[in-house]
Amino acid sequence: MSTRVTWRYLVLAVGFLALAGVRAAQGATVWAVVFAVAAAADLWLALRDGQGQAAPGAPADADPREVAGERAHCLAALRRWQVLALVGALLAAGLLLVEPPLAVLAAAAVLFAVLRARRVRRYAAMLPAPPPPAVPRAVTSPEVAGSR
Numbered sequence: 001m002s003t004r005v006t007w008r009y010l011v012l013a014v015g016f017l018a019l020a021g022v023r024a025a026q027g028a029t030v031w032a033v034v035f036a037v038a039a040a041a042d043l044w045l046a047l048r049d050g051q052g053q054a055a056p057g058a059p060a061d062a063d064p065r066e067v068a069g070e071r072a073h074c075l076a077a078l079r080r081w082q083v084l085a086l087v088g089a090l091l092a093a094g095l096l097l098v099e100p101p102l103a104v105l106a107a108a109a110v111l112f113a114v115l116r117a118r119r120v121r122r123y124a125a126m127l128p129a130p131p132p133p134a135v136p137r138a139v140t141s142p143e144v145a146g147s148r
Contacts, residue, residue, distance in 0.1 A: 009046035013039045074124035081117035085110050
């Protein structure tokens with residue numbers, strides 16, 4: 001049994017351990033314990049999240065029209081999230097000059113849009129590949145070739 005580590009939880013666990021150390025050094029033992037528990041939970045998630053995840057397979061009898069429609073829906077959703085992220089980034093840059101605390105909120109919204117776009121892209125990648133286009137065969141019979 002191989003153990004796959006989910007790195008994002010491992011990074012969070014290290015961050016929470018650092019916060020626990022800082023709070024312990026400041027004398028706030030309650031917060032140090034809270035952050036240590038959070039670090040332990042993230043470490044547990046880092047070790048458990050990667051197990052039991054099989055690669056999702058597409059059903060063998062998937063209708064190609066439904067798959068094409070779902071792919072088109074994914075591309076439209078991906079474009080929407082990308083446009084929202086771009087507009088949000090421009091808004092956050094403008095707010096940074098005018099009202100910096102609001103720029104933080106706009107940046108959080110941009111981060112959310114980017115993460116949603118990434119999730120849509122991963123979902124679209126799981127869809128079965130479209131069938132190759134039908135290539136017309138070359139005509140080799142002389143009767144058909146002569147009628148052209």
